Amino acid sequence: MRTTLVAAAAALSLLIPLAPGTATAQGNPPVTAENADRVDGHEDTSGTATPAPRESAPDTDGCPYEVSPSPAHTTSEAVAPGAQTPAALAVPEVPAGGAKMSNCGVTVPAGMEVPADLTASAWMVFDLDSGEILAAKDPHGRYRPASIIKVLLALVAIDELDPARVVTGTREAAEIEGSRVGVGEGGVYTVDQLLHGLLMASGNDAAYLLAQELGGDERTLDKVNSLARDLGAEDTRAATYSGLDAAGMSTSAYDMALIYRRAWQNPTFAEIVGTDHVDFPGWGDNEGFQVWNDNGLFMNDPDGIGGKTGYTDDAHHTFVGAVNRDGRRRGAVILDTTVDHGRPWEQARKLIDASLVVPTGSAVGQLGGPAADTGTVSAAPPATVPGDSPDSPTDPLTGAMRIILPIAAVVLLLLAALVWTFRRRP
Incomplete structure (x- = not known):
């Protein structure tokens, strides 16, 4: 059903002219569920910064990104004259998640076969409910997150702002760099509508307006980084709340799994990323329009339950998604990948399906758990999710x-x- 809806929307987009500002990135085509993770963020449309083709996943066995991401290929992380690049985050002596999380190569339990055509530098498959880490590649390697970091801004806004609060669009928001949901100067939006634009269409314009409601850019950055620390994300520093590349930006597959697992426990977040499409207000003489979910795994897999896409020139493709296969809710994080052998959401689905053979209690680590002498962990109690009884x-x-x-x-x-x-x- 979702695939049919997306195809219908794509067909209509060829017949109906795009309203000014609707879900586009500067100089790029309209954002749809099929192309969102290509046009999101800081992309160079000339093609000069397109990730080099890959036949296979990069070798990370030697922990090349233990301290910081690879050098930027563009000027996205240039600092102002007189300013200094932020020092890299300290590397914990004991890796979070268990002893096997110190392995920078591929770590899988017995019986699971990793798909041969993956091109991601780092990834993780995890159980949303128990927090078990089912398999991973370079789990604590530090990479640029692109727009999947928007999850932190969303959680802060959900916690602090009234969803019915009315926000007026500004020129600064309408002209923001990168992907946009389509706010306009003078347009009137609720916080709830901006959150849908933020998570479903990766709108940097929505991110900007939410940040101003939270106290401005600097205060919002402080809040999202404080939340990351509170959640135990030791490899993560948001240099921008939108995911645009900037000096000091970093995250890891482990941290993104940890953060998104918590996010999916929030009913508001889960509802938004689990929405096919919503109506979005117009402004001035511009009529309202529909915003579609840009997550290919959610839109193309009947078991999909949402997530987030990302792309910048230096982060390359990033992705977080999850499915519910016969009552087993499993998610995947993809960092620094290409599309040579499949879209990021397709790579995530292959990993999730490959992990279905891993029985409970046979994982290689535990989200939020301490280091252990062995990689086998006991399943943690399932997290309470909407509809579950709080009784133990x-x-x-x-x-x-x-x-x-x-x-x-x-x-x-x-x-x-x-x-x-x-x-x-x-």
């Missing part, structure tokens, strides 16, 4: 009540039957 099945009182209540109900029914029987006697 191991709570003694709760367990007792589950036994006592049915017995009590039966006893009451028997007593009622006896009373009724004796009353009927002459």
